[in-house]
Amino acid sequence: MGLKSAAVGGLLFLHVPLALILLYAFTTEDKSYQFPPPGLTLKWFSVVWSREDIWTALSLSIKVATVSTTIALVLGTLAAAAMFRSRFFGRESISLLIILPIALPGIITGISLRAAFNLADIPFSFWTIVLGHGTFCVVVVYNNVVARFRRTSASLVEASMDLGADGLQTFRYIVLPNIATALLAGGMLAFALSFDEVIVTTFTAGQQTTLPIWMLTELVRPRQRPVTNVVAVFVMVITFLPILGAYYLIRNTESVEGGGK
Amino acid sequence: MKIAVRFHSVCRYFGEVRAVDNLTFEVADGEFFSMLGPSGSGKTTCLRLLAGFDQPTSGHIEIHGKTSEGVPPYERDVNTVFQDYALFPHMNVIDNVAYGLMVKGVRRATRLARADEMLSLVKLGDLGARRPAQLSGGQRQRVALARALINEPRVLLLDEPLGALDLKLRQDMQIELKRLQRNLGITFIYVTHDQEEALSMSDRLAVFNQGRIEQIGTPREIYRTPGTRFVANFVGLSNLIPAEWAQRLAGFHADCSLRPERIRLMVPEEQPREGEIVLGGTVVDVRFHGADTLHEVELKNGQTLIVVTKSSEDAGPQEARVGMRVHACWSKSDMHPLGNIN
């Protein structure tokens, strides 16, 4: 059927390039992107292992991602709880504001932060990067937690209080367990997003190098191409796994929780 | 007689909408009290005000003599069975039931033993280890009941708990709930839109309409002598005799309600009984409802009366059929003048 082949073709279109990267990580040719690869080897993996600059970039990326995710988890949950529980004046606008960092292209966030740092004479540092990453990570966590709140029956909280649990007890025994997987999924997505982020980071990092910035430099002025490929494979894996995990976490909680019918 | 719950001029407005409009009434201790009415009539809002999930715009509510203003739900001696049961999905049944004791700090062994007792009370003794998602609707409803009773509240609020169950199960549960209430001796406040349910289970009931109570009384009072047109039509079927006719036929000065089962159908040749009111008409529709048969009779003045008779054994010549000329008879005492709500 024509439709089926078109669909399959489209999916292949999406995934073949990624498979190619994997292939090219093993090629022996290091000066060009020759296809088919003349030979296969594992040596580039050990080359990457010994490169100091890659390790530095990697550790910076991990540190930034961890801190940004933590901030995002706290702020995102607070915001989701506030937006869900009550209707108040200005709710729509706040909803829009929270979405804005992801809705507008990264370059706007990046250049805005740069302009602000410039205006306030703030030098580039670890924290300038985190400021940028934290902002859009909050949105990711918020979206996940708010969606989970929406699928949770409101009467669960009422039932808990009716039975004698005060607000804090209700949060600990009823609310938290129900949003736990959403928090986990949101956190993992935020981590992957931050780890991979390059657009905003180039504006806020100054001289520092995260792993994506390292890759960008290599892309523009390639030295050892297969080394870049190996790093690319590595980045793919590091971002793939949390996404997969988050997907499975969210998928199993499709139905409305707590509904009696 | 002790008063369990007292509403004093309670209002709950949502902007322009008057969900509860100046309600004043009492519920006695140990009573099975129903709040009956269509959706949006304010009965669920009253329940929520009692439970503490909402605050009145004005007026106040007393529970066992103490005002409930500013008292959060977790400090009221009132428990609720929710319409959607609201069972905690991440806990199993016995932990759900024991929840009320857990948050009070009761030790694990004690509270699990009590929870077991409650589960036996609602006849779910061996389902403690299951999760809510694994239970049927009727079972979940009973878990919700057990969970609400474990705190031994003096007032239990039930928000249309049987709405999702099918007819047979609903009828069984009605009997069980009534028996439970009588044995436990606590006050049940029961919200429903099903008038048969309210009539069969309650000691007293209140008929709600648009935020107000149109009538409070025992089921018999409400059915036999409906106070307003709304009550007459909402609780059971009713014929409305307009005031002019009511005056001419029986001397009443208001519209009257007349229950369909109080009307007798005769063939025109038959003699009416002493003191009966008789009107002639033609049968225009006959509907068989099992134990009863419903007839629509068009009177000479154009008005249609609904008449309900016990279905006869066989379709013999006495059966009223479409097109037959009949006389509809009833006695004056079956007509009840309707007023407006006070």
Added chain:
Amino acid sequence: MSIGAGPSGGALIRKQVSNLLYAHPRLFLTLLLGPPLLWLGVVYLGSLFALLLQSFFSIDEFTGLVRREFTLSTYAELFQPANLDIIVRTVSMATAVTLAAAVIAFPIAYFMARYARGRLKAFMYLAVMLPLWSSYLVRVYSWKLILAKEGILSWVVDKLHLNWLLDAILSISVIGGPSLSISYTGMFLVFLYIWLPFMILPIQAALERVPANLMEASADLGARPRQTFRKVILPLAFPGAVAGSIFTFSLTLGDYIIPQIVGSSRLFIGQAVFIHQGTAGNIPLAAAFTVVPIIIMGIYLTIAKRLGAFDAL
């Protein structure tokens, strides 16, 4: 009455805090909303404001420093032919990519919504989601491999003896170039690849919301499959396509990495912004350039909202 001991010291504090928050819902709301709004307000809105502010400054031609005085001259610079070129170029590419993405995404989305069931559907959903969330840079990079002169695409073209076609495309004046990896065509392909999942998912979501019996009703009323498609399915899928187009359009408008890696030396808006704020230090001009996509997207979003795209998100 209750079973067991009364509340202990810690529990008492907890209860008092609970009661306080319960009695004052506004206070509770402020506590919840305060920190995130503070962050977003100060960091995000604050910097947006700083950006806007800077666009009204100008750069002194002699000293190369930013002159912090209100002026419209920086915006006037945008209208110079070279800069206008950049804007037009970027908008055209964004439009082309959006249209192509809609066309290609539709069969995939349609198949996923209508024909895929259960595990196949979950698998396809995952297959579309993963590239979406996985590394942007890696995916762009993969196309550099593909488009390279000695890379796989040339190899395939060669094997299929379609070299003449490739050369013909490359020789077309605007969209062609010396090689695939340095041409608009190449850039177009990469943009299309990167943003495609953004278009597939909203269309699929919109199509899923069409109840199956709508198509049966249409057929029952006498419409042929082609008519049902045109009159029932397409209009209902349209808001999804508009929702997807928001992403493809806005992301292309602001992107500066893809033109840098797979492009000619002719600049796009994103690159212009990047270059001006970099070594040149001309933040006002960079800011002015950034305002352009903001305004364009503002108008686009208003139109999209009218077309019902927001319900399809």
